[in-house]
Amino acid sequence: MDGLGEATLRALHLLVVGDAALWNIIGVSFRVSVSAILISAPVAVVLAFLLAYARFPARLPLISTLQSLQSIPTVVVGLLVYMLLSRRGLFGDLHLLFTQAAMVIGQVVIAFLFVVPMAHGVLAAADRRAWETARTLGAPPWRAMLTVLAELRFGLLAVAIAAFARIVTEVGTSIMVGGNIENFTRNIPTAIALETSKGEFAQGIALGLVLLVLALLLNVFLGMLQGKGEMR
């Protein structure tokens, strides 16, 4: 316990004094994961909307497939992206492997596969009168879609936050396509894995604390928004 207590104190010290290596790792994590969620969530939500509101052949098999892929292991996504970006892969000429861009691509895939079925659940369970009302008042389909999404903003925001939590904490893809390169592609989860394997717990605990604080802040933020929504 003394070792854990001591390591925690050192971790807090690292955070407070602004340890450059530590904050660089935090910066990489946020840069990559925020980019990934901003790229994937809008597209995923539009696809989820189409799956919930449009009628086209193969819609139901597509929904089932995407629901199954929601729980795909991140290392499998990492493997697929690795194969695509490796020198002999389809996009090998882009030389993206072991860059932050590769990490973003991997996390975009994970977030996309997470958001589509979750957002579809929110949209499919929603009141269809919102869509019908918007349409009967003359709104074109794209505007009616935006109106429905605005009506469901709290549920969809919760999905986006859950997706962000999933990608900011995932190790498999980041380590496979990022390579865990110091000051370049090392993010919070890969750094925790590395430091722990070396027996250096202080930095691992400090980074773990950052993730815990982040999770807490996101939940408080979401709770405040939902509370505001429930007032009505």
Place this chain on the structure above:
Amino acid sequence: MNAAELSPPLLRLRDIRKTLPTGRQLLDIEALDIHAGGCLLLTGPNGAGKTTLLKIISGLEPPDHALVDYLGTSLAWPAARRRYRRDVIYLHQQAYLFDRSVMDNVTYGLHHGFGLPRAQIGKRVERALELCGLSHLAGRNARELSGGEKQRVALTRALVLSPRVLLLDEPFAGLDDESRNRTGFLIKRLKSEQVGMVVTSHELLPLAGIADEHLDLRAGRLVVPTRTVPRASAGGRPRNTEEQGHAAYFEMKVGDETG
């Protein structure tokens, strides 16, 4: 026969057919006419397809087959829908109001449907709110209103678009007497402004003096019911149950099965 019936129909739907995924034929209607300034009362048991019929007319739900005559042109349903979509508005049994202010709700169709800039529509919306007695609620979130107020906001939101046809699904359901009277007043006003209406209702009394045609949807077909909408009494609503009984129902001269 009233003026609305004498005039050629504003909108005529022919050969409306709709089959449910279970294989049951829900609608098999030879023809349905909607006249400018006419009010067609549509009754029928639960599950008869009244709401589906209104949604087909409004363009919200596709039929298996339907032909539409509108403004001198005869088109199949999908093409016709695009042509008259802006002129026909459907109101749900329980009005759906967007999670925003009453003012923004009433503005919605003009801004997002007709593409008018907000600066141009402010006065129009304010006038409509005033006419419907909703000015004092303009800034309130629409979700906070009572059922009757919501119904009036939904009607105001529709009338500000100056529709040619209004389709009202059970507009009196769940309303108290005052809200019922106010809603009835708004419907009368729309009728006087030559808006053609189809109203489904299980309650006939609130439509006394408003409906000028009554059809019943039975087994997918439109038929003239044996008892029709009650006549408006000079003193308004019957005062007691005996009067209600004697106010009875009057027979109206309507067209054939198809109206």
